[in-house]
Amino acid sequence: MPQFPGLLQSKLPNVGTTIFTVMSRLAAEHNAINLSQGFPDFECAPELRALVSKYFNAGLNQYPPMAGVPVLREAIAEKMESLYGTRYDPEHEVTVLPGATYGIYTALATLIRPGDEVILFEPTYDSYGPAVEVHGGKAVYVQMRYPDYSIDWAAVEAAITPRTKAMVLNTPNNPTATVLSAEDLRMLEGVLKKTNVVLISDEVYEHIVFDGYKHQGVACFPGLAERSFFVSSFGKTYSVTGWKMGYVAAPRELMAEFRKVHQFNAFVANGPLQHVFAEYMKNRDAYLQLAAFYQKKRDFFLEHLKGSRFKPLPSRGTFFQNLAYDAISDEKDTDLAIRLTKEHGVAAIPVSVFYRQPPTHRVLRFCFAKSEETLARGAEILSRL
Ligand SMILES: Cc1ncc(COP(=O)(O)O)c(C=O)c1O
Numbered sequence: 001m002p003q004f005p006g007l008l009q010s011k012l013p014n015v016g017t018t019i020f021t022v023m024s025r026l027a028a029e030h031n032a033i034n035l036s037q038g039f040p041d042f043e044c045a046p047e048l049r050a051l052v053s054k055y056f057n058a059g060l061n062q063y064p065p066m067a068g069v070p071v072l073r074e075a076i077a078e079k080m081e082s083l084y085g086t087r088y089d090p091e092h093e094v095t096v097l098p099g100a101t102y103g104i105y106t107a108l109a110t111l112i113r114p115g116d117e118v119i120l121f122e123p124t125y126d127s128y129g130p131a132v133e134v135h136g137g138k139a140v141y142v143q144m145r146y147p148d149y150s151i152d153w154a155a156v157e158a159a160i161t162p163r164t165k166a167m168v169l170n171t172p173n174n175p176t177a178t179v180l181s182a183e184d185l186r187m188l189e190g191v192l193k194k195t196n197v198v199l200i201s202d203e204v205y206e207h208i209v210f211d212g213y214k215h216q217g218v219a220c221f222p223g224l225a226e227r228s229f230f231v232s233s234f235g236k237t238y239s240v241t242g243w244k245m246g247y248v249a250a251p252r253e254l255m256a257e258f259r260k261v262h263q264f265n266a267f268v269a270n271g272p273l274q275h276v277f278a279e280y281m282k283n284r285d286a287y288l289q290l291a292a293f294y295q296k297k298r299d300f301f302l303e304h305l306k307g308s309r310f311k312p313l314p315s316r317g318t319f320f321q322n323l324a325y326d327a328i329s330d331e332k333d334t335d336l337a338i339r340l341t342k343e344h345g346v347a348a349i350p351v352s353v354f355y356r357q358p359p360t361h362r363v364l365r366f367c368f369a370k371s372e373e374t375l376a377r378g379a380e381i382l383s384r385l
Helices: 019-029 046-056 070-084 100-111 128-133 153-159 182-192 252-263 271-280 290-304 333-344 372-383
Strands: 094-097 117-122 138-145 164-170 198-202 228-233 246-249 320-324 363-367
Touching: 019 333, 046 271, 070 094, 070 246, 070 271, 094 100, 094 252, 100 128, 100 164, 100 198, 100 228, 100 246, 100 252, 117 128, 128 138, 138 153, 153 182, 246 252, 290 320, 290 372, 333 363
Parallel strands: 117 138, 117 164, 164 198, 198 228
Antiparallel strands: 094 246, 228 246, 320 363
16 A cells, blocks of 8 residues: 655544444444444435436536526525525525535635634534634634523623634534524624624524424524525434535625635436435425424334433434433443443443533433334333343
8 A cells, every 4th residue: 555655744633434334344343233423324215316317317427507506596595485484586696505514614714714713502513613724713612501502692792803704604503403593593693793793604504493492593584695505414303414415604794705616526416316416305395394394203213212211412403313311321422422332232422422522411312204113113222221
């Protein structure tokens, strides 16, 4: 194997293999029930697969337009207007991308120069910090308050400095499974009003909000929509995370700069799949019923955990259920996660990995985007601990 003979100075010296890869690998090695990584273990809709056959056989083999095929951009704009009340111009304000992570990364690449500050909330979804750092930015963290993971908007205001270029928001939130309220977003609107801060809003779980709550995102609030990149993922909405397809919507001024960066990176997202989603999006029920589908899974998992010494924290959105384990063990969550996998055959994600320094509270994150059989077997093992 060839070996690089020179000196290489890492731009991300603190980044190793992600915990998701580590836990999934460990789960496979020990034949454990994998409730760690956030992806569904069931098939996507057969209609969606039929459309894949149709469009992959339609001769759409060359580059689609850089911003995405017009029919899909129009479908996205219509959907966002009907759900959130903001009209985005499909020509200039919607771009189809190879996944939401790519959208967040590209938005940061568009905005951040060395020394710029970006506000992140901790616990933080794992891609944000490195995406800030790799562009020479400085992540400034605001803590979500345990155990309800609420946001102290006065602390957010205090964290903003003249160097603050952007803020990355995520609701419904991974890993906390919380959702922001309309009041939260109004507070944020007030905090950002007199600043030049651009908001990057990761709303990949926009359709997975439980207990009758309505998703509140940046497109519902004009004072936020005017300064935001809204980012979503077809992977989460249609249970096809491996297809890596997503999109971003933003005011024209922001999007023009974003497209300059996108143009020289991925340039386009997969062409045939764009037609697949454009057609499948006509079926509104597919996303409108997603919350009920996952709420049933959450409730099923919780029902099977009744009597367990794990203490469920509220899961108001996403497909994650956090469980506190103070009554079971004093171990670090990373140690317990490994022991649970090796000795008991259930894999979870230790929530401390979403922090720079492990917090004092002890919580594991379980993904319930799994078949009922898998959830029942996992819950049964957990209930014995
Ligand atoms: C908060 C959050 N953002 C983004 C993503 C990734 O989306 P995509 O696969 O479309 O890049 C995930 C996946 O787990 C996520 O949890």
